[in-house]
Amino acid sequence: MTGILSYGVHLPVLRLSRAQILAAHGWYNPALAPLATGERAICNWDEDALTMAVEAARAALTGGDHGGIARVLLASTSLPYVERSGSAVLCEALGLETRVMPLDAGGSTRAGVATLLTALQLDAASGATLCVASDDRPARPASAQEMLFGAGAAAFVVGRGEAIATLRAVHSRTADFVDRLRAPTAHYGFQWEERWIRDGGHLGLLPETALELLGQQRLTGADIQHLVLPLAQPQAARAVAKRIGVPAECVVDTLYERSGDLGAALSSWLLVAALEKARPGERLLVCGFGQGCDALLLEATDALPRVRTQMTGVAAALARRHAETNYMRYLVGSRQLDVEAGIRGEAQRPTAPSVAWRERRTVLGFQGGRCRRCGTVQFPAGAICVDPACKAHGDMEPVGxxxxxxxxxxxxxxxxxxxxxxxxxxxxxxxxxxxxxxxxxxxxxxxxxxxxxxxxxxxxxxxxxxxxxxxxxxxxxxxxxx
Amino acid sequence: MNGGIRDRVAIVGMGCSRFGERWDASATQLMQEAFAECLDDAGLGADEIDAAWLGSCVEDLHVGRSGIPLAMALRLGNVPVTRVENFCATGTEAFRGAVYAVAAGASRIALAMGVEKLKDTGYGGLPEFSFGAEADLWWPNLTAPGTFALLADGYAARHGVAPRDLRRAMAHVSVKSHANGLLSPKAHIRRAVTEQQVIDAPVIAAPLGLYDCCGVSDGAACAIVTTPEIARSLVAARRDVVLVKAIQIAASNGAEAGCGGWDASHFVTTRVAAARAYAEAGVRDPAADVDVAEVHDCFSITELVTMEDLGFAQPGRAVHDVLDGAFDAAGRLPCQIDGGLKCFGHPIGASGLRMLYELHAQLLGRAGERQLARVDLGLAHNLGGFPFQNVCSVTLLGRA
CATH class of the missing domain: 2.40.50 (OB fold (Dihydrolipoamide Acetyltransferase, E2P))
Known part of the structure; x- marks a missing residue:
């Protein structure tokens, strides 16, 4: 059966309470107060969309039998590079075979659901697809986005095998509805008035697309047991659900107070939360939003309850947390505050891409070696065994x-x-x-x-x-x- | 070791600049300062030097590459000058080059100069530099104090030492060197500290605090070496002749960091270099035979574990011996009698030769207030790199 074979997520361990943000900026922007509930996930200084994608993908690849990954689709609006494929780095880090086809998808937060939809529609005979969505969108200090946004990633393996969810229908709408834009050279995005975004987008395009899909399938909102919406705020999600006709109790918790708006990864993250609870035969309606809308109708399979016991998902990621108690540490770690690093901090050792290329399996793949002669496992793997009692030449097999x-x-x-x-x-x-x-x-x-x-x-x-x-x-x- | 070079090379003169934050002097001037004293000590003219070795580690900061800066600074007579670098063993490496040239009969009178000017970086601690293109891609964002701090965990675990006892012993190492440094006119740091001050100092890399770390200094030191016969003809009327009893260097091959077994409680290379040096010099019981030692006390914990690696303390006993004062100025085996790296200072390329300068002075009875009662054999030890990957030198000097 073709469908979703496994899932994995990653949420940074650090959480910033929104009360901290309000304490820092409430004097300047008191309008932040209504948003200041719960906490949001923030990247540590050494995490970005790419590192989170690797962790979510590793988790997804540990569950289920996919029979070989043929494609990697990485959806994000905050990959570190405009040029240099994030999915290629992902493939190296995961130790995937070099014949895998990697593709980065961005341009809009819609990319997360769009890549999953694409993977589900591909011919699974050619191999499985690893679908990863990851985002850590920059938000200007004291903006509403600083409150709303979170950082995290979710991944699915899609292919032929013991599927946990299968695709029933898809429907898309495209519209140049510019709620947000961010130029490649700009650190922060630009956003139009939220009331217009709500009325024209969240309460317009989004439910319209969902209703069109349901209509085509001769279903109604009442037939949906799990509604995944690309919205962080629970009241916004409830309003949209009402438009679609989905009962309020069937709206998947947006986890606003625990993780935040994960951008391109939000719907994927919440879909995993839904799959952690769904029962065989239940319908899941998953929506992505950004310059239009994608709606995806999935059905949980009989295999889901058994297969998910082998996987960790949202519940475990939420439980793994550490409260960041210092807002300034968040600003510094996210490189938004340029603190004095001292003259030692200026020292530079530029990396040569040719060296990085030669060492990619060692560095990105963390591959060492095992001496076939004496069995010593070693890192890095050289041509000569490191064990002084062996020193065998050229007899090393790779070890991850x-x-x-x-x-x-x-x-x-x-x-x-x-x-x-x-x-x-x-x-x-x-x-x-x-x-x-x-x-x-x-x-x-x-x-x-x-x-x-x-x-x-x-x-x-x-x-x-x-x-x-x-x-x-x-x-x-x-x-x-x- | 093919027979070794014991007693085949003599030191005929030594010089050492004042160490410290020498804002007033360039590396060239530091070399000239040390060289003037050295020539005077040897009673030689610069033109009699027929080969020279220059040791500097972070050359980009001061002299630049090649042997030319030494030839230029001292106006040597177009003789061969070789620049060497071997981390903190650089000074000893320069000395080894000169000593081997004389021992081989290729050189009649050879100069070894070590120099480092570290205080033009603009920040405290050792300069940042590359560990090589590959290691730079995966080594941690480490510093010297951080890597040596790892010894504390290793040593405590190996010997079941309570953290508090280790902390006190490490503090005593520094208290002793500060006391010794007070009597060294050329030392960088000349100030006594108490055990409590050491323990209460700001943490640099846990468990090492500020006073567990040696000075980062500017300075130069040098030696002129020749055959024992020439040495006697030059200085016998004035004083004893100091001979090289052994000089050994051991470099890590990756085993410590690369395969199991090593527990970070000791230095593999120090044990190897010491064993070879003792064999070369004919030393059977180093704890009894060595009268004074200058060891590489870059950090207090380094000196502590080195006492065992050199055979000065029984395995697991260094903490007790240190606390009992065995290595204090009045102890059974005074260490760092000139203040050591800790207080005399640590201009990387000069340190090995600075140690030999003190041993030379002690052997000739001219160490002034620091002079020890009976010195027949002195040991100098350098440790360059990191506990898990390093180069170690052990040199023994004695009288003819």
Whole structure:
């Protein structure tokens, strides 16, 4: 059966309470007060749309049997590059085969649902499609968007196999309805009056598209058990549901108070939340919005309850949280406040793309080696075995480190190293099954590293070259409980 | 080790600039300052030098590349000048080049100069530099104090030392070196500190605080070496002749960081270099035979574990020996009698030669207020790089 085979999500561990934002900006923009409930997910300094996409994709790939990924579709409006394919980086990080076809989709927050819709309509005989949506949209301090937006990612594997949800119908409308725009050179977007966006878009185009789809299927809103809307605020979602005729209790919780508006990833994120609860045979209506609307009618299969026990989703991601208690740390970490980094912070070691290319399997793929002669697992893998008792030449087989757990042998908190979130934590990690690597630790506030602690690997940003905007990515260790 | 070079090379003169934040002097001037003293000590003219080695580590900050800056600074007579770099063992590496040239019979009188001018970076701590194009892509955003701080976890775990006891012993290492530095006129830092001050200092890289870290300094030091015969003809009327008893260098091959076994409680290379140096010099019991040591105390924890790696303390006993004052000026094996890297300062390329300068002075009985009662054999130790990947040098000097 063709359909969604598995899902995965990623939400950054850091949460910023909206009361903090109001405390910082309420003097300037008191109109923020009604939005200031709950918390939103924020990226740590070393996360971006790409690193979140990798984590969500890794989660999706661990569940279900897809028989080989043929395509990777990455939807986002906040990928770090306009040129340099994010999905190609994603493929390297996931260790996918080089014959995979990667494609970035952006241009509008609609891209998330649009790529899923595309994947579901492709001929699954040619292989499975990995569909990832990830967004961390910049929002100007003291704007409503700073309150609304969140950061996160969701991924699906779509293909032939034991599907958990299948496609019943799709319907799209296209319209140059400009609620928001952001030029490539602009850091922040521009937004028209929210009342017009609500009346013309959210209460206009969106329910119209959904009703057209239902009409074509001779269904009504009452036939929908899970309505996924690309809206962060619950009252807005309720109003749209009413237009479509879906009972209020069938509107999937927008999680406004826990994660926020994840942009291109919002509908995908909420679809995973719906799939975590849906029963076989139930209908899910999923909408994407942005210069038009896509509506997607899915049906949960009999396999869903069994397959989802092997996957982690929204509930686990929401439970994995650490409160950011300092709004200024958020501003610095998101590179919106240019703090004095000191002269040490100016030191630059530009990366040569030719070196990055040669080392891509080591760096992006976190691939080491195992000596066929003596069995020593090592990183990085060289031509000569690192074990002084072996030193065999040219007898190394590749070994992935990213998927393995490890234990911290030693660690420090370094206040001298220049960082957007000092101190820098690092130390030696010993891996299950052998091998050791000196690694940085990520999300250390959530679970401070200490010797003996169990860790897992996460794909993270190492540094950004301020001149060339080159981003170095590598893997870091984080507590398995973080 | 093919027989070694024990007693085949003599030091005929040494010089050392004042160390510190030498805003007043360029690297060239620092070299000239050290060289003037060295020539005077040897009773030689610069034209008698027939080969020279220049050691500098972060050359982009000061002298630039090649051996030319040394030839230019000292107006040497178009002799071969070789620039060497080997992290914090750079100064010793320069000395090794000169010593081996004399031992090989290729050079009659050779100069080794080490220099570093670190205070033109504009920030504290060692300069930022590349670890190589590949390592730069995946190594952590690390610093020297951070990587050496990792030893504390490793040592405590290996020997079951309570963090509080280790903290106190590390503090004592620094208190001792500050006390010694007070008596060193050329030292960078000449100020006594208390154990509590060390413990209460701002944290640099946990558990290392400010006073666990050595000075980052400008300075130069040099040696002129020759055969024992020539040395006797030059200085025998005035003083003893100091001979090189051993000089060994060991470099990591990746095993510490690359495969299991090493627990970050010690330095693999130090043990190897020390064993080779003791064999070369014929030392059987280093704790008894070595009278004074200048070890690479870049951080307090480094010195502490090095006491065991060099055989000065039994495994797991360094904490107790340090706290008992074994390595204090009045202890059984005084270490860092001139203040060490901690207080004399650490201009990377000069440090190895600065250590030899102090050993030379102690062996000749001219260390002034710092002079120890009985010095027949002195040891200098450098550790360049990081605990998990480094180069170590061990040098032994004694009288003829």
């Amino acid at each position: 480190f990213a998927g393995r757990r490890g234990r911290i042998l030693n660690c420090t908190a370094d206040h001298l190293a220049a960082s957007l979130r000092p101190p820098v934590h690092y130390g030696m990690v010993e891996f299950e099954g052998g091998g050791r690597v000196l690694l940085e630790f990520a999300d250390t506030d959530a679970q401070p590293p200490q010797a003996g602690m169990a860790v897992r690997m996460v794909f993270r940003l190492r540094r950004v070259d301020p001149v060339r905007q080159w981003r170095d990515y590598f893997w870091k260790a984080t507590g398995v409980g973080a």
